[in-house]
Amino acid sequence: MKKMTAIKIYDHLEEIILVILFVILVAVIFLQVVTRYVFNNSLSWTEALGRYIFVWLSWLGVSLAAKKGEHIKITAFIDKFSFKKAQFLNILSEILVIAICGVTIYYGVVLCDMLIGMNSQDAALHINPVFGYAAVPVGCGLQVLRSIQSMLKSCQGIRFGTQALDNGEGGME
Numbered sequence: 001m002k003k004m005t006a007i008k009i010y011d012h013l014e015e016i017i018l019v020i021l022f023v024i025l026v027a028v029i030f031l032q033v034v035t036r037y038v039f040n041n042s043l044s045w046t047e048a049l050g051r052y053i054f055v056w057l058s059w060l061g062v063s064l065a066a067k068k069g070e071h072i073k074i075t076a077f078i079d080k081f082s083f084k085k086a087q088f089l090n091i092l093s094e095i096l097v098i099a100i101c102g103v104t105i106y107y108g109v110v111l112c113d114m115l116i117g118m119n120s121q122d123a124a125l126h127i128n129p130v131f132g133y134a135a136v137p138v139g140c141g142l143q144v145l146r147s148i149q150s151m152l153k154s155c156q157g158i159r160f161g162t163q164a165l166d167n168g169e170g171g172m173e
Contacts, residue, residue: 007149011067014142018060025053048124052132059139066146083162087154094147094154101140101147108137 032046065071073093078086115130122129 044124059135063142087157
């Protein structure tokens, strides 16, 4: 049996978590629709829970999209360069992404810290809103890991050529 690396384990765990969250989101929203339109009495917590789950799905999905190379990129400029120069430009691009994520993580943590200090509660779920806002720094932190992974793959491409990147879309799989 093949030995599972930490990255492979994380890849599968990430996908499993996203699928579970999506199934829960669909069930909660379905429950909301049924109670609102069939019983004419909606549950207050379903909309709030659906919103929190959707936020987490979105921010965790950022990392999965990076893994699969699905983020929007303007390649018309990059395509004019040789393979090695394009890999170098990818590294510069990922450094910029890491910088933006770093700023977002910082302010996300500041916001979460402020929410914890305020000791406020969501009206419907009776939980601190930090559980929703924490998705921002967590998602950006996971994006940083994917950016580092992409930079390492580009370094391999610069060193070994195109055969180093022939194992998947975005050079991540």
